Amino acid sequence: MPSLGLGRLLTRERVDPTARRPRGAGTSTFWIFSIGSATLLFMGWLLPWFVRPTSSGIGYSPMDVVSSAPTGIGTFLVYLLGIGMLVMVLSPFAELFYRARKRAVPERLDQVRVLIAVFGLVSTVVVFLLTRVIQEEQLFGPIDAFTITDSAVWLTMVGYILAATAYGLRGWVIRRPTTAFAALALPVGILLPLMFHQAPVFILWAAGSLGIYTLLALGLNVVVGFAGLLDLGYAAFFAIGAYTCGSLASPKHSIHLPLWVLIFLGAAVASMFGAVLGAPTLRLRGDYLAIVTLGFGEIIPDLATNNIGKLTGGPDGISSIDQPIVHLPFATINFGINKEWYYWSVLLVVIVVIVLLRNLEHSRVGRAWVALREDEVAAAATGINTTSTKLLAFAIGASVSGLAGAFYGSIVTIVSPDDFSFSVSVSILSIIVLGGIGNITGVIVGSFVLTFVIFWMLQYLNEWSATLGQTINVPSLGNIDYSQYTYMIYGVALILMMLLRPGGLIPSRARQIELTSGGEEESLAAVQGIA
Amino acid sequence: MTDTAAVPRQAPAPSGVPVLELRDVDVSYGRVQALRGVSLTVGEGEIVALIGSNGAGKTTTLRTISGLVRPSKGEVLLRGQPIQGMGAEAIARLGVGHAPEGRRLFSRMTVRENLDMGAYSRKDRAGIRDDFERVFALFPRVKERSSQLAGSLSGGEQQMVAIGRALMARPTLLLLDEPSLGLAPIVVDSVFEVIREINQGGTTVLLIEQNALLALNTARRGYVLETGEVATQGPSQELLHSPDVQRAYLGM
Ligand SMILES: Nc1ncnc2c1ncn2[C@@H]1O[C@H](COP(=O)(O)OP(=O)(O)O)[C@@H](O)[C@H]1O
Numbered sequence A: 001m002p003s004l005g006l007g008r009l010l011t012r013e014r015v016d017p018t019a020r021r022p023r024g025a026g027t028s029t030f031w032i033f034s035i036g037s038a039t040l041l042f043m044g045w046l047l048p049w050f051v052r053p054t055s056s057g058i059g060y061s062p063m064d065v066v067s068s069a070p071t072g073i074g075t076f077l078v079y080l081l082g083i084g085m086l087v088m089v090l091s092p093f094a095e096l097f098y099r100a101r102k103r104a105v106p107e108r109l110d111q112v113r114v115l116i117a118v119f120g121l122v123s124t125v126v127v128f129l130l131t132r133v134i135q136e137e138q139l140f141g142p143i144d145a146f147t148i149t150d151s152a153v154w155l156t157m158v159g160y161i162l163a164a165t166a167y168g169l170r171g172w173v174i175r176r177p178t179t180a181f182a183a184l185a186l187p188v189g190i191l192l193p194l195m196f197h198q199a200p201v202f203i204l205w206a207a208g209s210l211g212i213y214t215l216l217a218l219g220l221n222v223v224v225g226f227a228g229l230l231d232l233g234y235a236a237f238f239a240i241g242a243y244t245c246g247s248l249a250s251p252k253h254s255i256h257l258p259l260w261v262l263i264f265l266g267a268a269v270a271s272m273f274g275a276v277l278g279a280p281t282l283r284l285r286g287d288y289l290a291i292v293t294l295g296f297g298e299i300i301p302d303l304a305t306n307n308i309g310k311l312t313g314g315p316d317g318i319s320s321i322d323q324p325i326v327h328l329p330f331a332t333i334n335f336g337i338n339k340e341w342y343y344w345s346v347l348l349v350v351i352v353v354i355v356l357l358r359n360l361e362h363s364r365v366g367r368a369w370v371a372l373r374e375d376e377v378a379a380a381a382t383g384i385n386t387t388s389t390k391l392l393a394f395a396i397g398a399s400v401s402g403l404a405g406a407f408y409g410s411i412v413t414i415v416s417p418d419d420f421s422f423s424v425s426v427s428i429l430s431i432i433v434l435g436g437i438g439n440i441t442g443v444i445v446g447s448f449v450l451t452f453v454i455f456w457m458l459q460y461l462n463e464w465s466a467t468l469g470q471t472i473n474v475p476s477l478g479n480i481d482y483s484q485y486t487y488m489i490y491g492v493a494l495i496l497m498m499l500l501r502p503g504g505l506i507p508s509r510a511r512q513i514e515l516t517s518g519g520e521e522e523s524l525a526a527v528q529g530i531a
Numbered sequence B: 001m002t003d004t005a006a007v008p009r010q011a012p013a014p015s016g017v018p019v020l021e022l023r024d025v026d027v028s029y030g031r032v033q034a035l036r037g038v039s040l041t042v043g044e045g046e047i048v049a050l051i052g053s054n055g056a057g058k059t060t061t062l063r064t065i066s067g068l069v070r071p072s073k074g075e076v077l078l079r080g081q082p083i084q085g086m087g088a089e090a091i092a093r094l095g096v097g098h099a100p101e102g103r104r105l106f107s108r109m110t111v112r113e114n115l116d117m118g119a120y121s122r123k124d125r126a127g128i129r130d131d132f133e134r135v136f137a138l139f140p141r142v143k144e145r146s147s148q149l150a151g152s153l154s155g156g157e158q159q160m161v162a163i164g165r166a167l168m169a170r171p172t173l174l175l176l177d178e179p180s181l182g183l184a185p186i187v188v189d190s191v192f193e194v195i196r197e198i199n200q201g202g203t204t205v206l207l208i209e210q211n212a213l214l215a216l217n218t219a220r221r222g223y224v225l226e227t228g229e230v231a232t233q234g235p236s237q238e239l240l241h242s243p244d245v246q247r248a249y250l251g252m
């Protein structure tokens, strides 16, 4: 068997040192910063609407402070913060305005924005110190800032930091997008549970939906994005990972393996299935491959429903899955109670997977995938083993999914066949299409956007809408069940994207080129006369 | 996993054993038989031309040699070793470079990345760097365009990249499938000039052409393929003067 260069995964190797960075990576990061800062500040301002339903009644947003009569200097400070928020929310539009006119953004504007951001950051810290540390409540009027949730304060701070970086260090962000991204995203990502300790639901969302779906999307991106093999049954591997975890860490079979073993086991079992599914589909492309994988995606949950070999518990699935309890010298961490530990574990795994996949993308195998996607015949003629290269894509993609599945099982403690329906495969595919097929950053952004909309906003939209209905005296607004519109949202989002940004939010280089030129080449099977 | 690429290339053949030999090869695509009992030999250091009209089976012959299709009967010997059952990637590693019909570049990769893919099965970094220089020396235009996307090049430049990509595997046997296809006459001349140069550097070449005059003027010997069978063969000068060949392929 030819060497696939797997040993080099950790030592990122670029064979061609002059190879260019994908076009636009730097500007994409700038946009993430710019739009991200606008979003965070906006969310911080209207926090109760975003992070938890208003009815649960703990804490207020800065908005609530402002809507009370202005009394103290603190309220005034909050007013200024609101103006800063507005400036940053409008900023991306200013960028668009100058770009449309093909002019550079005036230095003055950047200076003003940096000034506002720095001032905003300082004010937020002052508000924080006054209310939390010195507890000077009287400065803030009837609804004092003491009741502004910590989350709002954090969101505002992070938002201003992003803004200051984007507009103040524009050059650095564009030249070193990865460094800039990591320098800001990492600390924020790690501190997130501390920022939202008043909203544990949010942490569960971040760990469960966002973390798990990011893993799934990253894995599917290997198959669809890197190797160009359309897989419509990807949820099957997710199911395999989850059931592996369920069977081996629950009272079901009285086996209780630790989660840390199970994530590897789940990955291994899923990758085996990935290779098994891959083998008969090697000669298929496009539509045919999609149909076979679709079938596989249907078969696996069916097998689980039929309680095959009495292993899977039938339609009810497996419940009471273990949640880790870790004994440290100084403390005992029960993941079932302190959910933020799930978040941190998933975050760590996501980071490791991202690093591995980035290296993989630039390794020999990664280049072989690109070549295979481009022209299978030429790839074979240049000495690429098309069989093992494709199988490897299936296996690696599936293993990431299996890993995610094991985590999922442990987080939700119950797995049943319904959790792995076709709609899950569709969601994951939508994420990578929306984010940008083949582009890791795009895929991450895509999972952020879609899971936020689908798993967060839609759930609370009913309540937000009811509140709005009460306020404006249209009570029927409270009767709409928005969660029924998930697929409509996918549909509208995808159609809009195909029209506005056909390569996804952050397109990969290959997609960008493909959209401007290029069709598909004849397949290897066609050349061999066996298609 | 064994690392075939690091193993030194095929040792020089003992004199007398041809670099390539096809013995009585049959190839079918499903029910269509494309080759019937094709036999041919290519000696060390030769340029051999394989000519024939459209659909005669020239491309099929090359694909059979490089392992993209498998013969249903007969043998393909590379320096005496049978290779007909091996996969394309294994044959490429044995030093067979294939510049396929229609060039088939990786059009969304840069020229440099295309050349780099040619060296896919090699690990000797220094050697790869030398070969980049060698290809750039042979085709200065390719060097100028090295950071451009392959799909954006002109036909002639693409052909140069295709040959260059095949050369990056440092092949001892180079298979060229209609390098003149779709190129302006003046470009064809310069491409063929380089093919001769490559051959003088010690690489054995099997050249496929519909342009019989050009092929026979470049090669020492030639084979004429007609509907999957070898119709005539011999030294180029003989073929050029054979009335049959003149009538059928040289338009005389
Ligand atoms: N992939 C294929 N599938 C089926 N038939 C093919 C295929 N490729 C070539 N053929 C048939 O095989 C014969 C030889 O084709 P080919 O080798 O391409 O000829 P040439 O290169 O001399 O033009 C033709 O009749 C052609 O139609």
Ligand SMILES: [Mg+2]
Pocket (backbone or CB within 6 Å): B058, B059, B060, B101
């Ligand atoms: Mg041909």
